[in-house]
Amino acid sequence: MRPTQWVKNGLIAVAPAAAHSLTHADVFWRTTTAFAAFCFMASGIYLINDVLDAPSDRLHPTKSLRAIASNELSTRVALTSAVVLIVVAFAIPLALTRPQGLLLILGLYFVISISYSLWLKNMAIIEMGVVASGFFLRAYGGAVTSHITVSTWFLVVISFGALFLVVGKRTSELKYVGVNGTRPVLAEYTPEFLRSALTLSATVVVTGYCLWAFDTSTTGLSANLNDFIPIRLSVVPVVFAVLFIMRSAEAGDGAAPEELLLHNRTVQALALIWVLLLAWGVYG
16 A cells, blocks of 8 residues: 555645645645545555556565565455555545545546556556656645646646656666566666656756746735745755756666655755745745
């Protein structure tokens, strides 16, 4: 079920927080409900994915330690648990009034994730976009659940930020693990291509975030604020985090986003600074 990866579901709170709405009781309840639903859904998907990937996981230095790959958990128990978790995930939004938006997002996440596990993971470029879509759906799901109108720049930042993290992980995998049976699609990539993709996505992320932070329209981060200087200063930790992740990926030390956030002190410090600046600007 990979509870350490539930930290990615924190993206659900980004849109409500940026819209100065997270402290409202109704929005907080909706955000918490969406977070729980995604935790159950993602856990069910992880179990199904691990059952399908068990043969290749046994060839990986660390994935071979996963419960199913190491035969600590039977396939029958894993699949039964997955079905229960996914059913509960779809049931949780029913506690909300007008749950249709969250149900649709969960449905899209389920279909895309299963499609990835079955065949899309072997399609170069497409597989990176599919993985990135999981991050996007979480962030957009937070907005949809609380009926918040989001900025176009917010969608750009989330979309390309997710792609940036995925490309960084592939860059590190190609350098650290190489091309083998654990992720055959790596054979379709070259270090030069991944380096270019990393630079491209990083450029769009930084540009998009700057435009979102400086945007004074109704959906911009600087909208209707008496003190928008902290919001604009938040560009600094974002840029430094992007540069740090790029350096780590090039060195072969790139890790999954949740691993960076949970274990890397530099990323933790930059994330904390960003959160404090955002909170100061929006709620201060």
